[in-house]
Amino acid sequence: MLKLLWIALKVKWQECREFACVVWRFRSHKAFLLSYCLLAFLYLFSSPYSVSRRYLKWIDAGDVYSYGETPLTSLAEIADRTGIHASDHVFELGAGSGFTSLWLRLVKGCKITAVEWVPGFVYRLKWVVRVLKLSGVEVRCEDYLQTALENATVIYLFASNLDDLTINKLAERLAALPSGTRIASVSYPLQPYLKQPAFDLVERFEVCFPWGRADVYVQDVV
Numbered sequence: 001m002l003k004l005l006w007i008a009l010k011v012k013w014q015e016c017r018e019f020a021c022v023v024w025r026f027r028s029h030k031a032f033l034l035s036y037c038l039l040a041f042l043y044l045f046s047s048p049y050s051v052s053r054r055y056l057k058w059i060d061a062g063d064v065y066s067y068g069e070t071p072l073t074s075l076a077e078i079a080d081r082t083g084i085h086a087s088d089h090v091f092e093l094g095a096g097s098g099f100t101s102l103w104l105r106l107v108k109g110c111k112i113t114a115v116e117w118v119p120g121f122v123y124r125l126k127w128v129v130r131v132l133k134l135s136g137v138e139v140r141c142e143d144y145l146q147t148a149l150e151n152a153t154v155i156y157l158f159a160s161n162l163d164d165l166t167i168n169k170l171a172e173r174l175a176a177l178p179s180g181t182r183i184a185s186v187s188y189p190l191q192p193y194l195k196q197p198a199f200d201l202v203e204r205f206e207v208c209f210p211w212g213r214a215d216v217y218v219q220d221v222v
């Protein structure tokens with residue numbers, strides 16, 4: 001119980017620090033800051049962690065505490081080292097609350113398709129997109145093992161709690177994307193989950209996440 005309370009306090013502190021860092025660092029991106037504050041407002045009384053927890057309880061998932069977010073300061077590093085440009089169309093598989101998708105669209109300038117199956121995340125993000133009349137952001141309430149991946153030039157995948165079978169299914173899908181499609185995955189590379197050679201590892205580096213440091217693997221479909 002005490003341990004959970006300690007983790008909750010640590011997460012709250014990190015959230016506040018991240019909020020201040022984001023506002024300061026991206027202060028010149030007014031459209032992004034507006035969308036960021038609007039979306040943050042929608043989570044004022046129910047954090048992304050509780051939205052995810054409620055959904056996971058509802059579907060009777062084994063681990064209901066598995067939600068996590070990429071801090072935007074870390075996402076900036078991931079985007080740079082992955083080589084994401086304004087001409088890219090990024091598919092975020094498991095977009096969560098959607099702060100990352102808004103950042104990719106409004107700071108990096110790329111087109112973004114946010115795929116997320118928790119309706120509580122999807123309707124909030126869709127609302128922000130609609131109210132601010134944002135173009136180049138598509139939000140889908142779908143399973144990323146099923147959703148169409150046409151036109152993706154970059155995939156961002158942060159899903160460290162998946163079982164091996166699911167990662168294998170996902171890797172099979174991603175291996176079928178056109179050659180040169182770039183995939184940034186957090187915590188594990190995809191190649192070990194396949195028998196046939198399908199991905200070229202381009203880079204591996206560490207970034208900060210709320211629970212500590214994690215490896216990011218950048219790989220290209222061969």
Ligand SMILES: C[S@@+](CC[C@H](N)C(=O)[O-])C[C@H]1O[C@@H](n2cnc3c(N)ncnc32)[C@H](O)[C@@H]1O
Pocket residue numbers: 052066067068069070071092093094095096097100115116117118142143144145158159160
């Ligand atoms: C670890 S969170 C990452 C959120 C966000 N991408 C980020 O980096 O901040 C993973 C998200 O994937 C979603 N998710 C898990 N399995 C999914 C599936 N099969 N289809 C769509 N979304 C899924 C979860 O609901 C969760 O919001």
